[in-house]
Amino acid sequence: MRTQVAIIGAGPAGLLLSHLLAQGGVDSVVLETRSEQYVAARIRAGILEHSSVEVLRSAGLDTRLRAEGDEHRGIYLQWPHERHHLDFVGLTGRSVWVYGQTEVQKDLVAARKAVGQEIHYEVSGTALHDVSSDRPHVTFTDRDGAARRLDAEVIAGCDGSFGPSRAAAPAARTYERVYPYSWLGILADVAPSTDELIYAWHPHGFALHSMRSATVSRLYLQVPTGTDPATWSDERIWDELAVRLGHGQDGWRLTPGPITERSVLPMRSHVRTPMRHGSLFLAGDAAHIVPPTGAKGLNLAIADVALLSRALIARLRDGDPGPAEAYSDTAQRRVWRCTHFSWWMTTMLHTSGEEFDAELQLAQLRWVTSSRAGATGLAENYAGLPIGLDAPR
Template sequence: MRTQVAIIGAGPAGLLLSHLLARGGVESVVLETRSEEYVAARIRAGILEHSSVELLESVGLGSRLRAEGDQHRGIYLQWPGERHHLDFVDLTGRSVWVYGQTEVQKDLIAARHADGQEIHYEVSDVSLHDVESDQPYVTFTDKNGLICRLDALYLAGCDGSFGPSRQAVPAAETYEKVYPYSWFGILADVAPSTDELIYAWHPNGFALHSMRSASVSRLYLQVPNGTDPRSWSDDRIWEELSTRLGHGQNGWKLNPGPITDRSVLPMRSYVQTPMRHGNLFLAGDAAHIVPPTGAKGLNLAIADVALLSRALVASLREKNPALADRYSDDAQRRVWRCTHFSWWMTTMLHVSDDPFDAELQLSQLRWVAGSRAGATGLAENYAGLPIGY
């Protein structure tokens, strides 16, 4: 097989890249180790930045988002006895949208099928070859056991932190921070108890009240690394969420409901540089991981492929390689800004055993909530900087 761009990974990064390339007149083939059903059902991020929404709308992927998503003006910051609303629209003129990654994935799958995009699911033994040459290629075994070769002009690694693309960049510099806690996340079939997200600092640990729809709530608790989600009963989960989120505080109530999904997510930050090696380009989790506190993971992937698609279209259609040559540097400016913001939100809100840290956290929370400058800084980063930042 032969194509212009071979894309490894059919998650949001890979499918959005194929969509953007097609709109620019560039052909691609997508390879994915999982089934289409598995990829579509994965529960991941739920917040879209202002710039992400603008991009999706501009390329014909915004109709269901606008109809079924939930636009939020801001968030609540909370600590015992206090809850403060930060209005992003008032502070920066930009909002965010609650629209789960599963919904973005559904929209992308529908759009790619409608365009006749070639996607090979359930492949195995994916290997990248000759990425430093002008004739890179990928070998893989398809779901019928046939060994295949895909030749391309460029390879795009959108296959996450455990895929082969990251390992195909030799001598890369890596930066990693592993946090001493995880998130215990649940999905519950109950209407959200809040109109916008609540980020709560509590001596027992951080808690977050988010949502996926008008009838489904998404909630998180800070727990020690290695926590087994099966070790927590439903009653214990709701009791601890009620405590940390301030049930009964100023008349606010947390409504419990049937828990349909539970998982534990370790927290870490990871950045690999460069994001290009020869004719292989990395995007999304293949190049960087952020803790979910700042709601940046999916949005960083969207920003990466927006830059990458422009670079590849310019190189292939206009014979201008300048954007491709700058891709890694351009993408990493935003990567490091979002990595810092995610670290800052995480360290401000997650408790440790050190009472000195706790006092610093509370001081910082009071400053953010009480200072327009502090609130604007958080709002600007959370609602999202322009993709070309």
Template structure:
């Protein structure tokens, strides 16, 4: 098998990259260990930055987003007896959209089928070879049990934190930074209309809580819980009771409406960055290179920004023999990665309780500043709604 770009991973970053490359006449083949149905059904991010929305529209992937996505002007920040709205449009002229990663994936899969993109699902034994040459390759076993070798000009790892691409960068070359937070998120999906018009981020002595949504009839909610929490210890009634307490049920007449829980999971919180994001003819994008806690809604948006930078770099390299953007890719992408890593850490540490009374007073002071200072509110809004992709 032969192609110009071998893309490992058929999630949003891999399929979006293949879409952008195809628009500029660059051929790619996508490889994925999971089934198409599994990848499409993964419940992940739900907030799209303005830059992500603008890009999806620009490349012909915005029709359903514009029809079914829910534009939000801002968020609420809350602590006991206080709730404040930050209006991103007033502060920065930019907004965000509620449009789940599952919906983005559906749009990308539909576009992939429409253009006849070659995607191999349910492969095993993926391995990368000859990355320091101009003829790298990927070997794998296809779903029929046949061993295959895909030769390419470039390999792109969009295979997340547990795929083989990250580890293919030699230990002597790569540097990593990692922080594991002392708490997790217990997240639920519920078949009930949201009880809020925009997201609520709530600081509470019992722990952080968040009210998000996926549609007009589906709510997404989160609770801070200790690491190693078992989902079996949290009945639906216990979850709704904790959410009501932390989100301020009854405060100023506001009511949290419970409903049938359709999905429950516990999500560990960590930050991770690996650099460089390029080694020889291997390029990394998305979670293969970096992970952020979900508090700042940056994970999917960072992956989109990576491939938005990478696509023109690969077009220049493969069609024009212009190495400039490809050589700069890692440094350019990492500037945004570290900015978003800091913002995600800042939001996380401002809102999650540690049990330390001194820390709690600092958090409340910070929340009061952000909600009372135009400069503080603008800084949060600028980062949350998203910096330009070329930042």
């Protein structure tokens, strides 16, 4: 087998990259360890920033997003007895969209199938070879048990933090921050109790009221790392959400419903640099992880892929190696800005049990919600910086 770009991973990053490359006249083959059904069902991110929506629009992938997604002007920041709305559109002219990663995946799968994209699901033993050279290749076993080899000019690692791509690209430096708490997340078959997301600071710990649709709510509670979700009954979860989200405060009510899924998500930041090793380029979770507080995980992956597709088209179609040489440095300016924003949101909203920390957090929340400069800074980062550009200096 031979192609121009071998893409490892058929999640949103890998499929979006194959789509953008095809639009630029570059062919690719996608390899995925999991089944198509497994990848499609993964419940992950649910917020698309303005820049991500623009990428999907320009790629012709926003039809269902515009019809079925929910555009939000901003978020609520809350602490006991106070709730404040931050109007992103009024502050920055940019909105965000509630549209789950599962829906983005459906759109990408449909678009790639429509043009006959070659995708190999349920492969095993994937190994990357000669990535330091200009003739890399990938070996794997297909779902029928046959040994295969895929030769390429470039390999794109879009296979997450546990895939083979990260291991094949030795990092010059790795940075990591592990937080001493996790999120207990639930999906519930109940209409959201809020029109926009609520980020709540509470002495018991952080809580978030999000949503996936008009009939499905997504909610989170800060819990100690190592928490077993089975130790939280449905009743306990709803009771604690009601406390932290302010049920009854100014007449607002949290409506409980049947919980269909629960899981515990550890919180950590991880950045490896550079995001390129020879002919291997990393994108998305293969290169960086952020805590979900700032809603940046999927959006960073989309930004990486938007940059990487332009770089590879310039190199493989136009013979211009410049953008590919600059890819890692360019991408990491945005990665570090979003890593900082995710850390800032996380440390502002999650409790440590220390009274001093609590007072600092409340002072910061009061400043963000009372200062136009503070509110604009949060809105600018949350709604999304331009792709390929650093924060304004």
